[in-house]
Amino acid sequence: MSKTNPGNFFEDFYVGQILHHATPKTVTSGDVALYGGLFGTRFAVQSSIEFARSLGYPTAPIDDLLTFHIVFGKTVPDISLNAVANLGYADCRFLVPVYPGDTLQATSEVIGLKQNSNGQTGIVYVRSKGFNQQGNCVLEYVRWVMVQKKDASSPAPKAVVPELPAAIAPKDLAQLPDGIRFDDYNTDLSGSTYKWGDYSIGEKINHVDGMTIEEADHMMAARAFQNTARVHFDQFQATTGRFKRRLIYGGHIISLARALSFNGLANAWSVAGVNAGKHANPCFAGDTIYAWSEVLDKAETPLRDDVGLMRVRTFGVKDQPVAEFPGEMQGKYAPNVVLDIDYWVRIPR
């Protein structure tokens, strides 16, 4: 009996199944520093304990996307080791801030299954949740992946496709913790004077800067997130594969686009939720990532007037500056688009 984890195949999943993921991880200031070195993030709340405290945080929270990547990494050995493709995300909500010293663990529930017509693969829908050491759910999200069947002749399960919101309603996003106030928010330190009231629906922002990715960068990030998907790490096998290259973890591009978006969205310190995310094209070492954003919507925050919500769609584009806003047209992406992510940010008013 092999001691090696072969990963789950499509027929190993059933609706209602709960998977308890290994390895719990304590997030430390070391992880924060490494995340900073890998992505160059500059949001003041996460960067400065003093700034965070001046707003009522007990200390500087970690980047929401770092929480996402750590939770995501835990799900890989159980959910997507035999995945053909990561198809999408929905209903991703950041519920409780995570601080250095917190320990994260994760579970997933299978909420949908649908065999593909080729009989070789099927789509698995999971709702994954990350928990801190108090047992509070800090993050939950749905993702769906195409997973290989072990045996094409095994019978198809009853198709169950979950209903998912196209966008999260503002009232369904988490509230900020008690005691946090943005009335004295310092825009010299945050890097921009533009607040919620300064953005218009439909406004497009060219984030201008570009970041070239090295193999060492994306592998270090994925290892730090304890993400074990083989396609990111093994050039020897990749050489005989479809792309001939190591594939960059899609979340790496999300974090790069988010860090680039500081230049234009410097006060949007918090990701409240992700409505949808799509990796439109694969990325490889040597690619230079640019990003631009469109403001899709604005909403007031329930019960408070110092912070607003802004729905933003950010496109990641490779090897092409984005002054002309290459995006999606009639359901087709412009050639160099690699990321299309639709999310709610919090921003002071």
Next chain:
Amino acid sequence: MSKTNPGNFFEDFYVGQILHHATPKTVTSGDVALYGGLFGTRFAVQSSIEFARSLGYPTAPIDDLLTFHIVFGKTVPDISLNAVANLGYADCRFLVPVYPGDTLQATSEVIGLKQNSNGQTGIVYVRSKGFNQQGNCVLEYVRWVMVQKKDASSPAPKAVVPELPAAIAPKDLAQLPDGIRFDDYNTDLSGSTYKWGDYSIGEKINHVDGMTIEEADHMMAARAFQNTARVHFDQFQATTGRFKRRLIYGGHIISLARALSFNGLANAWSVAGVNAGKHANPCFAGDTIYAWSEVLDKAETPLRDDVGLMRVRTFGVKDQPVAEFPGEMQGKYAPNVVLDIDYWVRIPR
């Protein structure tokens, strides 16, 4: 008089000599995060403060191999700056867990010397020890290296070759600290249900995954360990040398193989000792490392029934998946074998 450390040559060593190594280093959660980013280690005890505490640890200990590399790095400027080859390790015992916040320093005692017949080089045997800030020895090991003579005409010292155990007897391995118990060990979180009783002597495990090494990875690791051996860092000089490439620190391969071995040995959280280690072939950036292990022996832990010992031999192999277990035959290594390490791990029963 040059202020630069020229390193010691063969004739600078004498049996009984004690070398006090610079630079003491406080190990922090930053080092742990960087180690995680470099190697992708996933053992739950080291990854999670909460998991470690649930077993009775005061906090999460650092990876045993991180301790090894830090201690090893300190010995380089005094022992192996003029080394031609690192020949072997023996009797390596991890004695006391190391925690973030501990400060490590190191000494070595010369325990053997043997000039080679060519008169150009000699073998130096040292017993190196790492100490924490309480003065407790956390690690000791013997290594022997071939070192250049400064002057081929200088007389050979009396040959002294230490007797070294082929394998450490279980009774000579350190006990776990008081208060640590594995009765409630959570195998969901640890990543595997396989415990001591599930492994058989002679069993072979293909760790499946592969990891490609970049120049930036191995240099960052060696710098983090304050390892100053020039061959790892200087491409300009390497270009005119034997390999034309920067040589990867052998310990880098040990840590990669150990991290890969999680897939098959997820509960073997602790390295109790290393019986023998050999770098069978040099490694360079671009190599993809695979690993497989054979269970050589099993032993009960003196005085406790919740944890057992398992003697494992792990082979690191480059650019060749290891489903057919390429290893050693009649004293010769299969062509792509780069590492052969024989060690005791602790694993819950």
Next chain:
Amino acid sequence: MSKTNPGNFFEDFYVGQILHHATPKTVTSGDVALYGGLFGTRFAVQSSIEFARSLGYPTAPIDDLLTFHIVFGKTVPDISLNAVANLGYADCRFLVPVYPGDTLQATSEVIGLKQNSNGQTGIVYVRSKGFNQQGNCVLEYVRWVMVQKKDASSPAPKAVVPELPAAIAPKDLAQLPDGIRFDDYNTDLSGSTYKWGDYSIGEKINHVDGMTIEEADHMMAARAFQNTARVHFDQFQATTGRFKRRLIYGGHIISLARALSFNGLANAWSVAGVNAGKHANPCFAGDTIYAWSEVLDKAETPLRDDVGLMRVRTFGVKDQPVAEFPGEMQGKYAPNVVLDIDYWVRIPR
């Protein structure tokens, strides 16, 4: 109205202008670990909490150059986003030690302006200061950069060129904090027996070792310092530019040279000030950096006899070992010289 920071152009600056820079950053042990992994620094005071405490420090201070890079990084979006060239540094003084947990923020005052005769660019002189969370100035320095004009036809400002000291007088350097004493300084642990009295004015030291730089290294460093200068990160744009390559942040070379200088200056744990610094040639990934130093001067430390000051000039040289001390002759640099830095170090007596 674009939300993206276009950076300041020459005509946006005026003498007396104060710029408050974003993003404050809490320096952590994670940053220290990353700095160690990137540069391989080995000074015992910064490496070991225990060593630092034995001298009277409350804990291990961070490397002075890490403080410099963090403060420098903050100034980039406001000062040098539209810079053509970084021309020089002067009067750089490290005033208060920075410890993990401290939060740094920065301001700059424009102290000089001089339009170039071509009417396209001008030189901006700023005095930048870094502050800790108590409001203490931890570092100040002057730098001057050549910045593009937005509009060549805009009128030249009145030329103001500040008077700057060619070298900082020892009496103008900061004192060590109260309670720090070097009487029991341990030279086994520090890595060298050479103290202040052992160095002679005019002495040249070959630091011997070489370090090859990878793209991943210098980009990770610059991102960790939150330095946003585009030339370091964007290969796509660089391909059509002057160098065809990403340019390495000059401070990266300073830190490499400083780390290499340990081999010869192991006890020079503290940079008291920088008199002048010049990046003589650009550096790119693949370059191997060597360093050598000349002792320019020695001075007693006001009011104490356990520590002395030594004025050192360190040259960084690429792709050429430095046994013959390639430097400056009649105002011209030898071809491979990349760095010329003149600074005061503290060293025990």
